[in-house]
Amino acid sequence: MANRTPFIAGNWKLHKDCADSITFAEELKRAIPQDIDVDVMVAPTFTALHPVCEALKGSPIAVGAQDMFWEAQGAWTGEISADMIRSCGCTHVIIGHSERRQFFGETDETVNAKLKAALAAGLVPIVCIGETDAERKAGKTFDVLGTQVTKGLNGIDPETLAPVILAYEPVWAIGTGNTATPEMVQEVHAFLRKSVADTTHKELANAMRILYGGSVKSGNIAELMGLNDVDGALVGGASLETESFSGIVRYK
Numbered sequence: 001m002a003n004r005t006p007f008i009a010g011n012w013k014l015h016k017d018c019a020d021s022i023t024f025a026e027e028l029k030r031a032i033p034q035d036i037d038v039d040v041m042v043a044p045t046f047t048a049l050h051p052v053c054e055a056l057k058g059s060p061i062a063v064g065a066q067d068m069f070w071e072a073q074g075a076w077t078g079e080i081s082a083d084m085i086r087s088c089g090c091t092h093v094i095i096g097h098s099e100r101r102q103f104f105g106e107t108d109e110t111v112n113a114k115l116k117a118a119l120a121a122g123l124v125p126i127v128c129i130g131e132t133d134a135e136r137k138a139g140k141t142f143d144v145l146g147t148q149v150t151k152g153l154n155g156i157d158p159e160t161l162a163p164v165i166l167a168y169e170p171v172w173a174i175g176t177g178n179t180a181t182p183e184m185v186q187e188v189h190a191f192l193r194k195s196v197a198d199t200t201h202k203e204l205a206n207a208m209r210i211l212y213g214g215s216v217k218s219g220n221i222a223e224l225m226g227l228n229d230v231d232g233a234l235v236g237g238a239s240l241e242t243e244s245f246s247g248i249v250r251y252k
Helices: 018-031 046-055 082-087 098-103 108-121 133-137 141-152 182-199 202-207 221-225 242-249
Strands: 007-011 039-043 061-065 092-095 124-129 165-168 209-212 232-235
Touching: 007 092, 007 209, 007 242, 018 046, 018 061, 018 242, 039 092, 046 061, 082 108, 092 108, 108 124, 108 141, 124 141, 133 141, 141 182, 165 182, 182 202, 182 209, 182 221, 221 232, 232 242
Parallel strands: 007 039, 007 232, 039 061, 061 092, 092 124, 124 165, 165 209, 209 232
Antiparallel strands: none
């Protein structure tokens, strides 16, 4: 894994109101060691971002938003800008999650616009990509992923891309209990690193952290983290309980 610091992110999705989020954040703060040598982030709902940021002050746990809009301000009812996210105390943002693509019309072009805005605002973007079950069965996995990388990074100066984290989420494995085999994960992650190198340059690709997301749990995290091109995990359901998430963070 070169010199890439492991990164474990918990995506709480549509779970936990403000009170529950604060309680959970305080539990995680006690459960995750201050000197942990893994970068840790949680992504609560928008309404809980500020209180969770406050609750996690003084801990090694960063906070990110689950989505953002590409404009800074204007007549965009219901949207949240990068600066608004930063003003809550957040340092990270998830962009292009498969559920945003599947249910809310996210495209490679909107991912690109959001990525540009996130970088301009100084947020660390976690850019999600992944293929559906139908695409995998049709043998289109690498075509789909290559296009998502190329279009997602299109028109962005490679010198500004250093903070970006990539997250591979096979859509067919999210919330299904199915996990890609280690061989499949390594093959895809190696392909993604090459795609980033071809789109930008080799040095950036070698330094970029690429996460796996797809039914990650404490029982499979160590094996996944043993793969050469896996640098961490974007965790869904298993991030919602203190014991399971802290167990994933302390996988070593």
